[in-house]
Amino acid sequence: MRIVSLLPSATEIAYALGLGDDLDGVTDGCDFPSAARTKPVVSRSRLALDNGTSAADVDGAVREAVKDGEPLYALDAELIQRIQPDLILTQDLCRVCAVPTGQVTDALDVLGCHAEVLSLDPHSVDDVLDDIVRVGERTGRATEARRVVDNLRSRMAEVEHRVRGLLPVRTFPLEWLEPPFSGGHWVPDLIERAGGEPVLCAPGAHSVALHWPDIEAAAPEVVVFMPCGYDLAAAAQEAKGLGAVAELRATPAWRDGRVWVTDATSYFSRPGPRLVDGLDLLAWIMHPDVVSEPPPGRVTRVQT
Known part of the structure; x- marks a missing residue:
């Protein structure tokens, strides 16, 4: 399966499910695990920022782009077309964090690419765990996904037990x-x-x-x-x-x-x-x- 991930969290989920070899495209923000840095980059931030940019300047740049209706991320449509992915992982939660689903589907229409687009939109910890299961189900890794989620729930239960009653x-x-x-x-x-x-x-x-x-x-x-x-x-x-x-x-x-x-x-x-x-x-x-x-x-x- 050829997978493109357009958000770092989805890349982390893919690797947790053993899908690293199936990832054929990531974003410039996908840095964990370190192997993700070796993947072709299909999405980059349009904001010209560096390590010295203040929080106020970042906020101003984002607000200006949103006001002008400018996308915050640039998709490498040519590279996506060459990859011909079967599945694209994207999101609708925050247009500042990653490419929104609408921008992705519009680009795919232009390219004539028929990849399935799976949008992740978590608002709670349980939603995040559910998204891990969803990715597993769409990629033939349902058993691995349940194993990962069971382990995470066990760790959370241990913490909640320790602080209960405090x-x-x-x-x-x-x-x-x-x-x-x-x-x-x-x-x-x-x-x-x-x-x-x-x-x-x-x-x-x-x-x-x-x-x-x-x-x-x-x-x-x-x-x-x-x-x-x-x-x-x-x-x-x-x-x-x-x-x-x-x-x-x-x-x-x-x-x-x-x-x-x-x-x-x-x-x-x-x-x-x-x-x-x-x-x-x-x-x-x-x-x-x-x-x-x-x-x-x-x-x-x-x-x-």
């Missing part, structure tokens, strides 16, 4: 800095499962732009900075601006030294198998006495 910790997931955004979709779900009470967000709801006074008034006990698409090094660099926000400094989280930075790209931004590693991170951040410390390189504390 006082929920009021936790705010900060998904963007300028402007501040709350975490959405599966992130509040993860917080609840990890023994927390989501602040200024709800399971399944979209990420929303906020004002810093709202965050101060909510008085979170823990703040987890998980800027969408940032690894730990980039997030830690961006987090240097947190101390300049007076409203954040007024929160119990800042006062008690419970502001954390995470590798959001790996453990929160992508709705794939590694969300369960994100659950482990959150549980340790909120309840370090009952949950094992995660491996190095996944989370660090902000100096307050």
Whole structure:
């Protein structure tokens, strides 16, 4: 089977199901596992950004493109035509994250390509697990998919057992800095499962732009900075601006030294198998006495 994946989370799912050899096209953001970097790239971001681009500049570039009706991703139609995929994995959740389904189907119509398009649109942890099963069923890997999902559910149950009965910790997931955004979709779900009470967000709801006074008034006990698409090094660099926000400094989280930075790209931004590693991170951040410390390189504390 010839598969093209147009989002990093789908690429991770494909590899988890043993479909690496069937992947014939990925995006420029597909970097896990490392073998994904060797695949032909059929989709690239149109945004001219680099490691020095601030969160405010990224937000401005995205808003400008959306206002002008410009696509945020460029499909290599010629390469897709050469690949002649049987299945294309795409999404409709976020046009900033990957190519939306409509753009894909329009391109296929022009190319005369008859690939099946499977759109993934998760809003909760259970939705993510269901998508793993869907990919498995469409690719002849249903047994492998059930095995992967059973393992992930077992790991989640272990975490939930450890935090059961503990006082929920009021936790705010900060998904963007300028402007501040709350975490959405599966992130509040993860917080609840990890023994927390989501602040200024709800399971399944979209990420929303906020004002810093709202965050101060909510008085979170823990703040987890998980800027969408940032690894730990980039997030830690961006987090240097947190101390300049007076409203954040007024929160119990800042006062008690419970502001954390995470590798959001790996453990929160992508709705794939590694969300369960994100659950482990959150549980340790909120309840370090009952949950094992995660491996190095996944989370660090902000100096307050």
